[in-house]
Amino acid sequence: MSKRIAGPEIERLIQLLAKVPGLGPRSARRAALHLIKKKELLLAPLSAALAEALEKVRVCSVCGNVDTADPCTICTDPRREQATLIVVEDVADLWALERAGAMNVRYHVLGGTLSPLDGIGPDDLNIAGLVARVAEGGVAEIVLAVNATVEGQTTAHYIIDRLAGLEVKVTRLAHGVPVGGELDYLDEGTLAAALKSRTAF
Template sequence: MPDRVVGPEIERLIQLLARLPGYGPRSARRAALHLMRKREELLSPLADAMRVAKERIVTCESCGSVDTRSPCSICGDNRRDAAQLVIVETVGDLWALERAGVVKGRYHVLGGTLSPLDGVGPADLNLQGLVTRVAEGEVREVIIAVNATVDGQTTAHYVTDMLAHLGVRVTRLAHGVPVGGELDYLDEGTLAAAIRSRTAF
């Protein structure tokens, strides 16, 4: 929008909002108008929440997740099973598993996957911290919960090799039919894996 229509402050707000995921110039304008209409109820608290987040968010020195404390809420929770460590690519994956509520142990966030084509090597991932944690001796099982992509599987193999001499059990997520999924819409690889890993009924 040309300068003359709104002041540069509003223009800048729109430009920054347009960089949020799922937003473009049009939705950013809509969001800016919405925020300006809801100045007290939304704009003001959101600005405060962002400022607080900016000041207080830290990367957990233990698992690599983000939180407002380090060790994070999960690493600092003594009710967690210290024998189980779940390896994920990103904090978003960690949150997804937490919503499922099935992990009793703690996590380790790699921060991505090995990807030679993109120039991501072992030194770019949070791998040294993983070896250190496992070598401390409390962990009995490492569950590799990386994405079922080529890069994810490459990373899974690398991690398995790296942990081989530490005497922990290394497992990975099961492949199969998603709950609620229809066979007709699944790819051959998933169906083949589901048949191979079939279980007693």
């Protein structure tokens, strides 16, 4: 049994930081100690930013992006191409594609991939919302920008089946995205090349 090295408040901070992706217990302790040392410079502003995010951040009811407005700023931007919709697994993928700046279009966030082993079926994802958006009209092309994993490709094929009968061109990312790769870990140049050389599914 490990000894408690700090008060319960600090221990709680460490435990919560350890739940952040990329931070394990050791990294969480270092981050907590750094925040405490820089209490006025970092901890206080971070606390205020977290409270404000908790109050103001919303999930876009149209595309699934996170923003402080609903619909989000991407969905309400009139300068974006309306006829093309990029479908991604997660908000992190949407942000990665936006950083690449290859296309000025709209998005649709699925919220994950089909994974029977994990108990994730079609009803757990935002696939019905995608089909509804296409059925409304105005969408000429769907770009399936899902990860090149078994789950990603299974999800892509399921979406293609669901879109059958609707007049929409379905394409996927091409060169540049390695098999087994995840969008959030790719550089902007690779993502831009993949979008520009997309092919029919």
